[in-house]
Structures are given as structure tokens and as C-alpha cells.
């Protein structure tokens with residue numbers, strides 16, 4: 194069965210202007226899905242849209258929408274109109290490295306709006322149509338850091354734990370409606386993320402293509418997936434040591450790393 198037959202003809206991808214979201218757009222277009230591309234950088238979305246339309250002949254809607262704004266869903270609905278969203282990819286997100294107490298609290302709140310509130314509102318809205326059609330799929334972007342608190346990226350890891358929990362809970366709630374839900378948990382992956390968050394992708398960064406392969410292999414089969422063997426191993430450690438130990442360990446590693454980047 195093709196993705197279109199299984200889920201419907203349109204996929205809505207948030208954060209499609211770079212990194213993992215752009216990777217999803219390329220992969221899904223190659224599998225003949227029509228796309229709704231969401232992000233703030235319109236020029237990037239238009240360029241990607243032109244490239245994919247020319248290469249695969251699919252229909253694409255470019256939706257320049259800021260997911261941190263309170264009215265973002267009303268704004269987005271004007272672009273989506275009556276198109277049936279069969280696959281929703283809650284991918285847009287950003288991080289911040291540094292001490293919470295010294296951070297810009299509005300930036301922290303924006304992170305929660307983009308990483309948590311937007312996926313909640315989008316999912317609640319589009320799942321109604323999926324339920325009626327008795328088919329559909331939703332992917333949430335968790336992270337390796339969803340499995341444990343990470344000091345100095347504290348709010349970020351909390352937002353990713355939110356995505357993992359939402360996704361796994363909904364996997365159960367929605368399976369009776371024939372809706373697949375997957376929590377995709379990448380470790381360090383080479384995208385623009387690190388530069389924006391002032392962090393690093395670690396010793397064994399993965400490529401966007403590897404992450405997308407993991408997602409597409411797991412969708413409809415697993416409840417959640419950690420991308421890559423090394424990351425899988427790391428995600429297992431919090432299960433075998435105490436919470437205090439793992440938080441101290443993560444804190445020490447990050448303190449050393451961020452001190453070397455002069456983040457105090």
C-alpha cells in the first residue's frame with residue numbers, strides 16, 4: 194500500500210524550511226505525497242517547493258506561519274483550506290543552551306509554545322478529520338534528551354519529554370481509529386539546530402537522511418523509536434541508574450562543554 198492510500202494525499206510538515214523537516218518533505222514528495230510546508234522563512238519554503246514540484250510533480254502549499262503566535266492555527270487554516278491532512282509531522286522546534294535563571298524568559302516561553310503548544314493544537318485540530326476518515330498518521334519529534342533531564346538545556350529537554358509522552362499516550366488512544374502515531378527521537382543530527390541553540394551534535398552525529406529512514410521504517414510498527422545504535426544505547430542508561438546519578442552526569446558533561454563555549 195502506498196503512503197497516499199494508507200493515510201491520505203496530504204502531509205503537513207512543520208519546520209520544513211531546514212533540517213529534519215526539509216528531509217521529510219523530500220522523502221514524502223519522492224513517495225508521491227502532496228505537501229503543506231510550514232515555517233517562518235517563506236523564501237526557503239518556496240525554493241524547496243519549486244524543486245520538489247519540478248522533480249516529482251506533486252502539489253505543494255507553502256504556509257509561512259509563526260507557530261509561536263497565539264493565532265497561528267487560524268492563520269494556517271487559511272493556507273490549508275479544505276485539504277485533507279492525512280499525515281501530520283510535528284517537527285518544528287528549537288533549543289537553548291545556558292543557565293535557566295539567566296535566560297530570556299520570553300524565549301523560554303516561545304520554546305514551549307513552538308515545541309509543545311503548537312503540536313498539541315495542530316494534533317487536536319487535524320485528528321478530528323483523521324478520526325472521521327478512519328485513517329491517518331502523526332509523528333512527534335521527541336529527542337534522546339526526552340529520556341532524561343539535561344541541565345543547561347533544561348527547558349528544551351522538558352519540551353521533548355512532553356512530545357514523547359504526548360505521542361506515546363496518543364498512540365494508544367488513536368489506534369482504534371486506525372491512526373498511526375510515532376515518537377521519533379533523534380540524537381545529535383547535523384542540521385541548523387546546534388548553531389541556533391549554541392550546542393553541539395556530539396561525537397557521532399547522524400545525518401538527516403538516516404533519521405528519516407528510521408522514522409519511515411518505524412511508522413505504523415512502533416510506538417516510539419530512538420534513531421541510531423549509539424543513541425539507543427545512551428537512551429537505555431537512565432533506566433539502570435538513579436535519577437540523581439543521571440542528572441548529575443548529564444549536568445557535569447554539559448557544564449564542561451558549555452564552559453568551553455564560554456556560556457556561563
Ligand SMILES: NC(=O)c1ccc[n+]([C@@H]2O[C@H](COP(=O)([O-])OP(=O)(O)OC[C@H]3O[C@@H](n4cnc5c(N)ncnc54)[C@H](OP(=O)(O)O)[C@@H]3O)[C@@H](O)[C@H]2O)c1
Nearest residue numbers: 208210211212213232233234260285286381382384385386
Ligand atoms: N538536530 C538535532 O540534533 C535534533 C535532535 C533531536 C531532536 N531534534 C528535533 O528535531 C526537530 C527539527 O529540528 P532540526 O534539527 O531539523 O533543526 P532546524 O534545522 O533548526 O529546523 C527547525 C525548523 O523549525 C522551524 N521553526 C522554528 N521556530 C519556528 C516558529 N516559531 N514557527 C514556525 N517554524 C519554526 C524552523 O523554521 P523557520 O526558522 O524558517 O521558522 C526550521 O524549519 C526539532 O523539534 C528538534 O527539537 C533535533
